[in-house]
Amino acid sequence: MHPGTSTGTRYASNARRHGLVLPKYMRKASWRLMVKTMNREAARFIQSRFGELRVSEARYEDLLSEADQQYPAYLKLLEETLLLSISEV
Numbered sequence: 001m002h003p004g005t006s007t008g009t010r011y012a013s014n015a016r017r018h019g020l021v022l023p024k025y026m027r028k029a030s031w032r033l034m035v036k037t038m039n040r041e042a043a044r045f046i047q048s049r050f051g052e053l054r055v056s057e058a059r060y061e062d063l064l065s066e067a068d069q070q071y072p073a074y075l076k077l078l079e080e081t082l083l084l085s086i087s088e089v
Contacts, residue, residue, distance in 0.1 A: 030078075037077050038070035046071065 011023050027047065034043035044050075045063040 033077050033081065034074050037073040039066070042066045042070050 014020075015022050031043060031047060034046065042063060046067050
C-alpha cells in the first residue's frame with residue numbers, strides 16, 4: 001500500500017492499467033438498474049449513500065428489510081441485462 005493513496009484511487013489505477021471499467025462507472029450502472037427494480041431509498045441504502053438518507057434507528061431496520069426483499073429483483077434484472085449484452089457480442 002502506498003502512503004497517501006486511497007483505496008478508490010488504487011482500484012481506479014488498476015482498472016485503467018488492465019483496461020477494465022472504472023469502479024465509479026460500475027456504481028453508476030448499478031444505480032440505474034437498482035432504481036428500475038426498487039425504491040430509491042432502498043437503493044441508496046444498498047449503495048451506502050447514507051449522506052443522502054435521513055435514517056433513524058427504526059427506519060434503518062425497515063430499510064434493511066426492504067433491501068432484502070427488493071434485492072432479488074435487481075439481481076434478476078442484472079442477470080438478464082448481462083446475458084443480453086453477452087449474446088449481442
